[in-house]
Amino acid sequence: MISTSPILEVEALSLATKSHGKLVDNVSFSLGKGESLGLVGESGSGKSLTLRAILGLLPHGIEQIGGTVKTGASSAMVFQDPRGALDPLCPVVKQLAEVVYYRQRVSRKASRSIALELLEMLGLPDSLQKADRYPSQLSGGQCQRVVIAMALACKPGILLCDEPTTALDVTVQRQIMETLTRLQHELGFAMVFVTHNLAIAAALCAKLCVMKAGQIVEEGNTLRLLQNPTNPYTQMLIDSVLPLPELEGNGHSWN
Numbered sequence: 001m002i003s004t005s006p007i008l009e010v011e012a013l014s015l016a017t018k019s020h021g022k023l024v025d026n027v028s029f030s031l032g033k034g035e036s037l038g039l040v041g042e043s044g045s046g047k048s049l050t051l052r053a054i055l056g057l058l059p060h061g062i063e064q065i066g067g068t069v070k071t072g073a074s075s076a077m078v079f080q081d082p083r084g085a086l087d088p089l090c091p092v093v094k095q096l097a098e099v100v101y102y103r104q105r106v107s108r109k110a111s112r113s114i115a116l117e118l119l120e121m122l123g124l125p126d127s128l129q130k131a132d133r134y135p136s137q138l139s140g141g142q143c144q145r146v147v148i149a150m151a152l153a154c155k156p157g158i159l160l161c162d163e164p165t166t167a168l169d170v171t172v173q174r175q176i177m178e179t180l181t182r183l184q185h186e187l188g189f190a191m192v193f194v195t196h197n198l199a200i201a202a203a204l205c206a207k208l209c210v211m212k213a214g215q216i217v218e219e220g221n222t223l224r225l226l227q228n229p230t231n232p233y234t235q236m237l238i239d240s241v242l243p244l245p246e247l248e249g250n251g252h253s254w255n
């Protein structure tokens with residue numbers, strides 16, 4: 001059997017501010033190469049702070065007061081709010097090429113062609129090859145793809161996604177999820193996917209951690225967790241996924 005030592009190990013991580021005490025409390029999980037883990041939970045439960053601790057980019061005033069984060073590969077983050085994550089004054093191909101230039105240390109010319117290859121990989125329109133456009137000239141879904149391309153330009157072994165589809169409509173959400181799954185197979189990165197949407201996390205990730213008030217209240221294999229939740233909060237999250245109303249009998253006449 002191939003040994004799969006974790007590419008990411010978070011152990012007993014605790015984060016706090018001086019005035020508000022603990023915000024993330026004793027959080028532990030691990031992730032193997034190419035695996036994906038969903039971090040789900042209500043607003044304010046500590047999901048984004050956990051991702052930022054992994055990235056090594058805690059906001060000012062937040063301190064790691066305990067635990068360790070061990071990474072076996074570089075990580076990159078896909079931020080929530082794609083438009084806000086892009087520079088509004090710089091056309092997108094140029095922005096992406098700039099990231100490639102600094103992270104991959106290639107020539108200016110090569111960085112532009114790598115940027116265009118990345119955009120093609122993410123299914124962005126060919127028209128960007130001919131005429132570059134500003135973020136305000138792209139749709140929300142297109143901006144999100146550019147932001148994902150930027151993270152991938154860093155060639156991460158671990159991709160940290162912070163609610164990357166929350167601001168998008170459901171059809172674009174699905175397209176982005178399918179793109180991420182395809183790219184994960186092609187490029188082999190491990191992924192931590194933060195969302196408050198249990199259905200999205202379950203569709204993308206084999207393992208789930210449920211967070212509440214800074215702590216992991218339940219974790220495990222996605223199917224096991226959905227079928228046999230042991231924590232009442234997990235059960236409540238499952239119950240709050242709205243089912244489509246069942247359409248009555250095939251012979252129903254709509255008149």
Ligand SMILES: Nc1ncnc2c1ncn2[C@@H]1O[C@H](COP(=O)(O)OP(=O)(O)OP(=O)(O)O)[C@@H](O)[C@H]1O
Binds near residue numbers: 017042048049196
């Ligand atoms: N820069 C900061 N300074 C002080 N407190 C903060 C800061 N950032 C986050 N917090 C607090 O830490 C807690 C966890 O925040 P975090 O952003 O990790 O939540 P979240 O689970 O990502 O929520 P959401 O789903 O709304 O994005 C919250 O109570 C929040 O108010």
Ligand SMILES: [Mg+2]
Binds near residue numbers: 047048049162
């Ligand atoms: Mg957040």
